[in-house]
Amino acid sequence: MSSIGKIISMNHHVRLKSRPVGEPTADNFEIADGPMPAAGDGDVLRRTIYLSLDPYMRGRMSDAASYATPVKLGEVMGAHTVSEVIESRNPAFAKGEFVTGYDGWQSYGVSNGKDLRKLDPKVVPISTAIGVLGMPGLTAFVGLMDIGQPKAGETVVVSAASGAVGAVVGQLAKIKGCRTVGIAGSADKCKYVVDELGFDACINYKTDDLVPALRAACPNGVDIYFENVGGAVFAAILRVINKGARIPLCGMISEYNATGNPAGPNLRPLLVQRALIQGFIVSDHNDRGAAFLQDVAPLVVSGRIKFREDIVEGLDNAPSAFIGLLHGKNFGKLMVRVSPDPTRSA
Amino acid sequence: MSSIGKIISMNHHVRLKSRPVGEPTADNFEIADGPMPAAGDGDVLRRTIYLSLDPYMRGRMSDAASYATPVKLGEVMGAHTVSEVIESRNPAFAKGEFVTGYDGWQSYGVSNGKDLRKLDPKVVPISTAIGVLGMPGLTAFVGLMDIGQPKAGETVVVSAASGAVGAVVGQLAKIKGCRTVGIAGSADKCKYVVDELGFDACINYKTDDLVPALRAACPNGVDIYFENVGGAVFAAILRVINKGARIPLCGMISEYNATGNPAGPNLRPLLVQRALIQGFIVSDHNDRGAAFLQDVAPLVVSGRIKFREDIVEGLDNAPSAFIGLLHGKNFGKLMVRVSPDPTRSA
Numbered sequence: 302m303s304s305i306g307k308i309i310s311m312n313h314h315v316r317l318k319s320r321p322v323g324e325p326t327a328d329n330f331e332i333a334d335g336p337m338p339a340a341g342d343g344d345v346l347r348r349t350i351y352l353s354l355d356p357y358m359r360g361r362m363s364d365a366a367s368y369a370t371p372v373k374l375g376e377v378m379g380a381h382t383v384s385e386v387i388e389s390r391n392p393a394f395a396k397g398e399f400v401t402g403y404d405g406w407q408s409y410g411v412s413n414g415k416d417l418r419k420l421d422p423k424v425v426p427i428s429t430a431i432g433v434l435g436m437p438g439l440t441a442f443v444g445l446m447d448i449g450q451p452k453a454g455e456t457v458v459v460s461a462a463s464g465a466v467g468a469v470v471g472q473l474a475k476i477k478g479c480r481t482v483g484i485a486g487s488a489d490k491c492k493y494v495v496d497e498l499g500f501d502a503c504i505n506y507k508t509d510d511l512v513p514a515l516r517a518a519c520p521n522g523v524d525i526y527f528e529n530v531g532g533a534v535f536a537a538i539l540r541v542i543n544k545g546a547r548i549p550l551c552g553m554i555s556e557y558n559a560t561g562n563p564a565g566p567n568l569r570p571l572l573v574q575r576a577l578i579q580g581f582i583v584s585d586h587n588d589r590g591a592a593f594l595q596d597v598a599p600l601v602v603s604g605r606i607k608f609r610e611d612i613v614e615g616l617d618n619a620p621s622a623f624i625g626l627l628h629g630k631n632f633g634k635l636m637v638r639v640s641p642d643p644t645r646s647a
Numbered sequence: 648m649s650s651i652g653k654i655i656s657m658n659h660h661v662r663l664k665s666r667p668v669g670e671p672t673a674d675n676f677e678i679a680d681g682p683m684p685a686a687g688d689g690d691v692l693r694r695t696i697y698l699s700l701d702p703y704m705r706g707r708m709s710d711a712a713s714y715a716t717p718v719k720l721g722e723v724m725g726a727h728t729v730s731e732v733i734e735s736r737n738p739a740f741a742k743g744e745f746v747t748g749y750d751g752w753q754s755y756g757v758s759n760g761k762d763l764r765k766l767d768p769k770v771v772p773i774s775t776a777i778g779v780l781g782m783p784g785l786t787a788f789v790g791l792m793d794i795g796q797p798k799a800g801e802t803v804v805v806s807a808a809s810g811a812v813g814a815v816v817g818q819l820a821k822i823k824g825c826r827t828v829g830i831a832g833s834a835d836k837c838k839y840v841v842d843e844l845g846f847d848a849c850i851n852y853k854t855d856d857l858v859p860a861l862r863a864a865c866p867n868g869v870d871i872y873f874e875n876v877g878g879a880v881f882a883a884i885l886r887v888i889n890k891g892a893r894i895p896l897c898g899m900i901s902e903y904n905a906t907g908n909p910a911g912p913n914l915r916p917l918l919v920q921r922a923l924i925q926g927f928i929v930s931d932h933n934d935r936g937a938a939f940l941q942d943v944a945p946l947v948v949s950g951r952i953k954f955r956e957d958i959v960e961g962l963d964n965a966p967s968a969f970i971g972l973l974h975g976k977n978f979g980k981l982m983v984r985v986s987p988d989p990t991r992s993a
Binding site for chain 2: 556565567575576
């Protein structure tokens, strides 16, 4: 009670109001203002600039057992964030510095700083800390490198290829000397994946006949399939995998809004092809973060790995942007600009 | 043409007459007599004593792409065999020795001997070379040890638990200090699995409600599931796997007679639990044969690993025995006694 401190402003935020049944709606969220958090001794108070919207958040809205504790009703939605320090009572941080943390869907955050990583806006845009060089990039790195173990000459397919994770998977696979094929949900996304990101081919799952398109795009079969979507795409992939194929299972976004338990594909191809599926959750692999940044940050700095951000303006638009994410309405890494980014001139 | 040699007897055999659609029937097989094979220079001629009947043979009867070349129409069905050398023109083998090879569903086989391994009937019964110490045993060893990687205190579940593979999986897991739970298709099989093989529990998939039965038998969840059957059992297992579970995928016998492509379970538990499924085919792992025999043969000799054989008399009964195998009618390692076993007094 004594820690409430002075209220100098209002902390705008989005709370989970009710649990979605099937597709989330705006009614599941409550947008409100609360007291400004205060920095106690040793604390760092920051203003949220960007918050990341990611598919895993759908799981946290449900109370079904999942890999992360659900958000409680009435609790602020969680999210990775990029922020500016506006008050520091911690000698390790100074006002005006930029940091990334997990402050959630709100305008301000406070903590003792142990959860923060400092960002240097002179090296790369600070927004990359929640995208290509953040959790999505690490997800791509761990799934492709540690589970997929790509070898030059192999064929790598990734779904949600223009998304935050898929774009990194494909570009890393290409750098490893693999034939790289994306799967995405529009002609524009496919064009971007091939023309900008340098994939060898891209399949539009909404208009292409999946199995023939996969056979055409992968004349030597599929050695690695980085799974982000589940559903019909996964079923098609199982028909074209090679002997010894590896399938890092990162997400199944096409099923996240399902109310029942949709059936999966027949798994006999895994047996016939001696294939592996390995589910993984990036938060188990934070020990790979340093190696990831060491390997991938220079590639982003040099422009060899490209990224695209889909930035929605204003915290109030976070719920609708998130609902759209589950339908693939975003194009590139989806994030919300909660407050102005002083490092961007535009 | 010149190698036909003298015909001293008839070689009774079973050929694939037609490819089954769904369940195989007797009409898919042709039982016939052919010329006796002759031993050329360097060759070893042997009389089949036992031939092994195994679920994988169903795949070879189809011409769909699978992990092994299909049996051609009119060709003798393949099988691992135990035989007695009746004529040797190869100095490495002597008449009266016992060998194991892959002579198929026929009374006699001939080759240069490179495909044979000698058996010592004084150590273990020669029939074990196609069972507990043969391909099924190696399958259990590779799947459990190399893919499952059991650790003391973990819980291992194996389906088809009284079968040739499952019985070895469970007994090896028990030796490794795991809680070991079988799944089998009759009360008698379950009783055998617990009372004779020493499993901690066994679930009757035909009468028990699978998920509650699994929860009761596996109070700490399932760390390793050795998959032999597919279908409803696999779907139930996915609901009780632990974080980091490993699922060696060895077979899916419940689906081998399917004419369509039956749907599988929803795979989200693999993601949530960071679980692994790894399909494998034992013939890829023959390099593990020596380690397998070194580890497991002494356990069989000492009686610590038990085995049960279901021996059908006479080659003419091989087709019906095989058809029954696909329904779990056998109890223990199914084999056909093609000719008398001189090492058995009974």
